Amino acid sequence: MNQRNNHRLILFPLPFQGHINPMLQLGRILYARGFSITVLHTNFRAPDPSSHPHFAFRSIADGLDQSEASMSDIPGLISLLNARCASPFEECLQEMMSLQGGEEVPVACLISDSLFGFTCGVAERLKVRALMLRTSGAASLYVYTIYPVLKEKGYVPTHGSRSEEAVKEFPPLLVGDIPAIDSKEPEVMSRLLDDLIKAIKNSCGVILNTFEELEHPDLTSLREVLSVPFFPIGPSHKCCMTSSSSSLLAEDRSCISWLDEQPLKSVIYVSFGSLAAMSEAEILEIALGLAESEQPFLWVVRPGSVHNPEWLEKLPSRFLEALEGRGKIVKWAPQVEVLAHPAVGAFWTHNGWNSTVESISEGVPMLCMPCFADQGVNARYVSDVWRVGVHLNGGLERENIARAIKRVLVDREGEDIRQRALVLKEKAIVCLGQGGSSYQALDALVSHILSCE
Incomplete structure (x- = not known):
């Protein structure tokens, strides 16, 4: 274990299992590289602090009532979380920044889930550098960057459509592979994707749980289109071999x-x-x-x-x-x-x-x-x-x-x-071993964070 390097990272995961897992894995990886970790989280589906005793945890109010928290409309719920969490997130981050200089370890960087579209704006106002964690692969993110074009060409299906028609501009995708838009509220999905791409462009880099050998062509396209650094450090669950679990449900062993x-x-x-x-x-x-x-x-x-x-x-x-x-x-x-x-x-x-x-x-x-x-x-x-x-x-x-x-x-x-x-x-x-692509990407990420001061 490295000595603590006197730099704190604030991690802000989206409160879904598939987003909490990779964020906490990233926290364990960066803790092993000497960073202090604070996990900022919503009250809704909060992670279990006892599974990560080396991290500090702070909650913010999300304002969800019981019926909202049980919504089955995931894009709608993410939009609601963005609307409700922006102010309490800013207040909490401001408070954490004001404690610097005392006993609190200085904040080096915020790492936010990329679906929290408001975090980059807040970080900019408070003069905190912000990285995005994208919890999906490079290929799907690239599809989101060309989503307006796909819509314009009539490829984007409405909810429930599973067309076998090929997407000529992006083989081997079929129309049915493209994320569908709910015909009742089509603007919700479009706005989420617009905010996602905007947040990434405004960030100082994107961390991905993938590796170059798996998605090199799409990573190359993303670097060209979005013009921010990309750090494919995956498979991240293999970087942090530990018995601690971030599951929100009890595992039946x-x-x-x-x-x-x-x-x-x-x-x-x-x-x-x-x-x-x-x-x-x-x-x-x-x-x-x-x-x-x-x-x-x-x-x-x-x-x-x-x-x-x-x-x-x-x-x-x-x-x-x-x-x-x-x-x-x-x-x-x-x-x-x-x-x-x-x-x-x-x-x-x-x-x-x-x-x-x-x-x-x-x-x-x-x-x-x-x-x-x-x-x-x-x-x-x-x-x-x-x-x-x-x-x-x-x-x-x-x-x-x-x-x-x-x-x-x-x-x-x-x-x-x-x-x-x-x-x-x-x-x-091989990519995780010394000299491998993900090993090098992690080295580059650590250097990038330390240069973000």
């Missing part, structure tokens, strides 16, 4: 001992992240598809991901019988550990960026079922650019699900995918 009993590379791990929700009919088809695949499966069914909490009791008896040894259902899993387990042969995923990078880092092939936001772009790159997974095409029907699982785990095609996944895994390992 019984799945690890269950995996210990399964054959090598035989298990399909199924998890659709911390936000996706499905109907009871869809969940039943997934259950029956898993049963018909005849493969062992570990399935995460998060509280709130199914509208009817008693759905398990309604499953046909043949599925429940199949659970005897061959299947396990948990409410939440220690995902990084699960993906690293030798029994796991494939990951059926929503292709959130954290899940995608974690799967790539362990060489685990993916069965892709994107739901919203950047997931369509991520999934298309998994299947058509890196070729380490396949799309679940044809809908959520049990026969289709069983066929897709066998395609990845059993068929010859799956073997080819596994070989490519292992090559990519090796690149992810």
